[in-house]
Amino acid sequence: MTHLPYIIAAYGLTLGVAIVLSVNAALRLRRARARLATIERPGRAARTPGRPA
Template sequence: MTHLPYIAAAYGMTISLAVLLGTNAALRLRRARARLATIDRPARTGRGTER
């Protein structure tokens, strides 16, 4: 009896979970940076922008 299917399944699940978590973190980081850029952008209301 070989243990190859169990080992292959364990490695496959580990790699797929790592890819899933990495992708999720990258997408959350991109969304957070976009929100921060929106917050940090100066408001162009016309008040106090005269030169």
């Protein structure tokens, strides 16, 4: 009896989870950078809640 199918499945699952987490982190980083660029755009007036613009 060989343990090869179990070993391949374990490595495949680990690789799959690592890929999903990496892609998710990359997408979140891209969105965060886009939001930061919008916030830091020059000429944009800073608004404070409760204060008229």
